[in-house]
């Protein structure tokens with residue numbers, strides 16, 4: 001099993017099954033209905049967990065909810081906690097519609113304060129962090145490996161606005177003293193305040209997966225500063241933290257510009273309403289997880305046609321696939337989880353059992369329904385066959401129309417006829 005790691009800048013071999021494999025994938029900051037791009041790391045994490053399990057691994061998946069953040073204070077002044085609670089429900093509801101129930105833990109910042117405060121206190125004690133006027137900052141100069149994950153050079157890492165309280169412009173906040181307009185805060189040894197963004201993931205990952213675990217995921221936009229800072233603060237405590245850093249490419253809007261004012265879809269909920277889960281999942285399969293993926297009506301229509309093509313296989317007779325078909329499928333997924341290569345193989349197969357097994361990896365076994373027509377529709381089809389044999393084509397056409405009115409399509413084949421659900 002090989003997976004590309006941003007940290008190694010290469011493919012990395014996973015330990016032999018059964019692992020265990022701990023996976024931590026950064027989740028959303030909850031202040032609004034999540035954008036379709038937010039669904040990509042979620043879907044990827046869940047699929048990879050399912051594939052690892054198929055290959056005999058014991059996997060624990062953690063996907064956090066950032067429910068304390070500047071964006072939430074800005075989105076709902078004076079009511080940030082209520083907004084975060086509501087937007088958390090939205091995210092669980094929206095991702096729940098994929099029907100891929102694989103996340104083992106959904107930790108929240110507001111429920112992890114003790115661990116976060118203890119983590120920061122330990123960094124202060126070790127000399128990796130310092131307190132100024134109720135803020136606590138990580139001392140980047142103390143951590144020689146800083147920049148190894150993202151490749152950022154110190155001058156690129158400097159903040160736009162100089163903060164005179166920092167020893168070094170690269171230093172980042174672990175704890176922020178409460179400020180006017182911030183309606184939630186927690187007690188700490190440095191006074192009332194709230195955590196900075198990066199510390200939560202280090203603390204929650206350690207709490208749920210232990211100090212060393214296999215895979216840390218998230219969008220490519222999180223490499224710097226979020227993950228660089230997570231890595232620095234966790235390794236400064238003396239342990240390895242995540243071994244493989246799995247960053248998915250971003251979702252881009254192409255074609256017609258997406259905008260709420262002209263009514264184009266963009267949230268997970270809107271995209272699922274319009275296209276349905278099967279099409280959205282197939283759309284995500286069409287690009288390698290490390291590449292960007294372009295979202296457009298054309299790309300979604302292509303995914304819809306693929307879904308229909310796969311459904312069609314189950315309306316026809318099963319034909320055996322080549323004996324090495326499953327091994328080839330395994331090989332492309334084992335090697336950096338190439339879903340486009342897996343999908344290309346699946347489109348070649350007419351073997352119902354094999355295709356159903358592959359679809360199930362991606363939560364798409366709903367496409368593998370072999371629907372059986374009711375007996376009265378079979379009676380109409382049999383009557384039509386007799387009418388045709390008697391060359392009564394008017395009667396045969398009439399029966400075909402009745403079959404269609406009942407929601408079925410009759411197809412002639414060597415065995416007489418087949419009934420498939422109408423589109």
Ligand SMILES: [Zn+2]
Pocket residue numbers: 026027201226
């Ligand atoms: Zn994170």
